[in-house]
Amino acid sequence: MTVLDSPPTTAAAKIFNFPRNAWYVAAWDHEVTAKQPLARTVAGVPLALWRNSDGRAVALADACWHRLAPLSKGKLLGDEIQCPYHGLRYNSAGRCTSMPAQETINPSAVVPSYPVVERYRYVWVWVGDPDLADPDTVPDMHQMDSPDWAGDGETIYAPCNYQLILDNLMDLTHEEFVHSSSIGQDELSEAEFDVSHTDRGVTVTRWMRDIDAPPFWLKNMRDKFPGFTGKVDRWQIIHFEAPSTIRIDVGVAKAGTGAPEGDRSQGVNGFVMNTITPETARTSHYFWAFMRNYRLDSQTITTQLRQGVHGVFGEDEEMLAAQQQAIDANPDHEFYSLNIDAGGMWVRRILDRMLQAEGLPAAAAAAAK
Amino acid sequence: MAVNTQTWWQQGRVAECDDLADGVRRIVLTPDRPVHAAPGTHIDLRLDLDGHRRKRSYSVVRSEDGGRRLTLGVQLAPSSRGGSRHMHGLQAGDVVEMTGPVQSFPLGVGADRYVLVAGGIGITALVAMADTLRRRGADYTLVLAGRSRRVMAYLDHLVETHGDRVRVFVDDEDVRLDVASLVGEIADSAAAARTEMYMCGPIRLMDAIRRAWATHELPGPNLRFETFGSSGAWAAEDFVVHLPQLDRSVRVGKDSSMLDALEDAGVDVMWDCRKGECGICQVKVLDVDGRIDHRDVFLSQPQKETYASLCLCVARAARGGSGSGSADPAAVTLHLP
Missing domain, CATH: 3.90.380.10 (Naphthalene 1,2-dioxygenase Alpha Subunit; Chain A, domain 1)
Structure with a gap:
């Protein structure tokens, strides 16, 4: 039984907003490969999707930390993605692993990485609060x-x-x-x-x-x-x-x-x-x-x-x-x-x-x- | 992980403040435009220090009610750049100019094990992470190191909340953090390659951990850290910057950064992060009288040892005990065309 803590809206919004705290299908399983990244926007969030060598699907924000160039236009090098513009590299957690022209890596160089579940021939992504991403709530x-x-x-x-x-x-x-x-x-x-x-x-x-x-x-x-x-x-x-x-x-x-x-x-x-x-x-x-x-x-x-x-x-x-x-x-x-x-x-x-x-x-x- | 790196300014009001530990104030701010501060975020404040507007960064210890209450923990630094003294003077009702939460130290998801290492006031960056890991049911350890229990903020609270997951090291009780064994233990564990460490503390502690991490060939990207460039190998001293091309010398007080002092003197220099990360303000060093206390994380250790360049935003010249007999302040001569 749902308790109404706020009156339900009766008006039907014509351009309906979308929840962020939910699993959405980003792609068919066969669209996400280890060969090249796939660009897809899910619930307003542009993503670069690919597969690691162990087959695991990865979803990173499709914008390099540096100057926001789309990573999806970059190359996959092993389990890392390389920005097509200045060659910064990121691992599947979104951590920068290589920067041009310096010996260290800026500790804040991270792009968001999103929870991914592969199920029912689809790659599902959660772009909301990652701590709420429960794989058991992927729709049947x-x-x-x-x-x-x-x-x-x-x-x-x-x-x-x-x-x-x-x-x-x-x-x-x-x-x-x-x-x-x-x-x-x-x-x-x-x-x-x-x-x-x-x-x-x-x-x-x-x-x-x-x-x-x-x-x-x-x-x-x-x-x-x-x-x-x-x-x-x-x-x-x-x-x-x-x-x-x-x-x-x-x-x-x-x-x-x-x-x-x-x-x-x-x-x-x-x-x-x-x-x-x-x-x-x-x-x-x-x-x-x-x-x-x-x-x-x-x-x-x-x-x-x-x-x-x-x-x-x-x-x-x-x-x-x-x-x-x-x-x-x-x-x-x-x-x-x-x-x-x-x-x-x-x-x-x-x-x-x-x-x-x-x-x-x-x-x-x-x-x- | 959601990463908000956007900086926008707003006003915030001091709702409460009190003492957390010796020399550590708890300051609760209520911002005009509340945004939940995820673990690892900080806010920047624009402070009026000796007539100059200065930006200072403070980790958000706790974000409540969707970011309507943001708690900071601020230590009064003996070699303060002025910020902490100003912050300790705040009273309930005061208005501050602040950013929304800025994320440059996000907590990852999916690691097998998490080790959080706080040196002193560095705990402020890690409290929310520990709470989140506990809620997630993750495997984590919280390592707290400090000079003395009196100055360790949140110590009792953390021990109570996290129980056996907390390991406490206190210098004046002779229970010191042994970096080699801490990192060695991780390297020897089954989850070595899938353990993430998040550290925040004095730069000497973080340098030691970084070296041990590299020695054990643990994955570099799994070692996460944040530094606001506020600690060094030696306490801050007054020193002098010589700029032969401009035919000028500028004195840098112990409360000021070299970059601030140069800007105050009207020298036009390029900079970006102002916390020793990006390397934009790197300049060539022509000569040093004393030592360079680099304090940045942009230059590699070998680069730092050559004294060939430094980052203006955080680096200092220091006698550092070596020239304790000399009455003259340390000096550095820079190539600044």
């Missing part, structure tokens, strides 16, 4: 590397505030309008949904019974049950975990075979894995994957699903970019909410409380670009 995305699931994903560079993406995923009514050729259908806006929440999570559950499978799901059913025809029961169970991870348990089963009661054996099940990392107040890295629990050995299906979801999410990307532009073009207009926004509004309240705990306002600074 276990389907990403479980032997019971197969699939793959991509990264979308989204030119919008991260909260707009969370809104998008917390309410799937938009599928009917944005994704009409693949997963949309009229029943989405007709079906009832339930919303529940905890201190760090929100769940939105929607069942659509005895309906026609939309094209995406019909194809998946036929992958598992060749030649399938007929009605299905369809589910969408959206699991949000703060600050910005959303797993959507989705699927269809032959109508009336007991899926709503827990027997999904006559259906196909996928998990849409989403985790969004704010880059700036108006840009985000959106990491997604589609994992399935049938036909695990089929690379063909993995590729088809990745390409299919790529197409679907391309439609979201276009809408989110256009929405951000419209928000910026209408600075005097506020957001209003619909009944369907309940899940998204719970997400905002949880984030708002995290921000309050850090002494940060819910609305990102107007000047932030």
Whole structure:
């Protein structure tokens, strides 16, 4: 039970601030290498990421102590990174190990090094207070590397505030309008949904019974049950975990075979894995994957699903970019909410409380670009 | 680790002050724009010393209530550059010009073992680190060395808080810190390469540890230290700087730095850190009458021994006992075109 020590804000900030004391995905595991540093900005903090010879991922602030040149443009020399400008070298703890033209090293020559955890095929970074960085609080995305699931994903560079993406995923009514050729259908806006929440999570559950499978799901059913025809029961169970991870348990089963009661054996099940990392107040890295629990050995299906979801999410990307532009073009207009926004509004309240705990306002600074 | 190296000025009010130990004042400041001071941070104060505005750095011992209360511990230095005397004169209600917390001594994360070594008033830089390591449940040892218990600030408090993790060495009880065995013990341990040492104290102690650290080939970047250039091989004395190219000689009082004295005399010199770290104010030495007490951490030991150059911000000339018979102050002749 949460005790309200300050009244929750009801207004929905349009450019939502992001908590710092949280794990965010900086990159897919394969993006971080021992060959060259990767530049990526996480929650407003520019980082240089690479791997030590022991395979451990490292995240340092992407600015040399000396004149702030970006270290990510530098070279990796063993387990050290060399600034591309004047050759200062740093170890993976961010301590300078070499300076040009002097025999000693200035004791204050340090660049910040950030806690890193590698889990679920992602490199997670904590840019807030390092003493609060508990690896046990990395959001659950276990389907990403479980032997019971197969699939793959991509990264979308989204030119919008991260909260707009969370809104998008917390309410799937938009599928009917944005994704009409693949997963949309009229029943989405007709079906009832339930919303529940905890201190760090929100769940939105929607069942659509005895309906026609939309094209995406019909194809998946036929992958598992060749030649399938007929009605299905369809589910969408959206699991949000703060600050910005959303797993959507989705699927269809032959109508009336007991899926709503827990027997999904006559259906196909996928998990849409989403985790969004704010880059700036108006840009985000959106990491997604589609994992399935049938036909695990089929690379063909993995590729088809990745390409299919790529197409679907391309439609979201276009809408989110256009929405951000419209928000910026209408600075005097506020957001209003619909009944369907309940899940998204719970997400905002949880984030708002995290921000309050850090002494940060819910609305990102107007000047932030 | 978050590193804030930005310097911005604000006003702060003295909320409380009292004695921590013989010659050590506790001063609690409430800044206008509070920012939490992470372990290892210091603040700079702009003090009015004999009509001159001088910057002095003090470690933040404790940051409370999101930085609304910052505690400093200030020792009255017998060879003070004037700063500590001024600080000891502060009263509750006084207003000071101060920076926000500046970080140049951040505590790392993820080491297997931490050894904190405080010599005398150097403990002020390490109290918050020890508290943080205790909260983290880290493996750490806090080594406290001082001349006498009477002058060792926070001694009882630290022993009470950190229990067996504290090792106390007191000169006048003949329980002296043996640097060779302290560093040797680290070198012989299984965690040698993953042990970090953080030290703050008199430069002679830190030099000895640095030498031992190098002798045992422990990883250089794991030895962390902070110095404000305020201690040397000998007590500060009055001395004279000769500048033949400018045809001038400037007297440096024991309360003043060479850089301050040259600036007061209107000599235009370049500088940056003013604490013996960056080397920008390094100048060539043409002649010395007496000895050079370098006090910086920019020049290497061999460089210091050649007397070829010095850092104006912290170096001093001294008789250093060697010429105790001579009544003349020590002198140094510098190449300052």
